[in-house]
Amino acid sequence: MRYWGFLAAKLAVAGAFMFLARGLVRWFFAKPVVYYGVPGDPFAHDLTYTTAMMVFFLFCFGLISLVVWDQRYRCRTCLRRLRMPVSAGSWPNSFLLGRPRIEYICPYGHGTLRVPEEQITGSAAPDWHPHDDIWKELEALEESRK
């Protein structure tokens, strides 16, 4: 829930930036276009305004892509950026080691994100594996050695 709330908050801030940028574009470039005495929308009639709106659209697309990309590489528990990318898997040994992927881990041990390197059937969703308590895992490892 916290993860999705953080995404919603970032999208709200991005929306505020987009609203501000749209206001700036309209303030700087919009000139009233009058057709037969009726004011109309300058989009697709004024080249400067239309170009500015195209750049605005690219800005909005880039901003939303940045928000989604940033959210994708965050821990689902503590919202910190995932770190330590490690290549894992292998094509020649895909039955033993799995398909090639990059694994990111939370610096506090909450989980691992496995991002497939190949995109054969389109964009594959990253695979999040939450970890149990790291101290319990270490105690279990210590118990297994005895």
Ligand SMILES: [Zn+2]
């Ligand atoms: Zn974490």
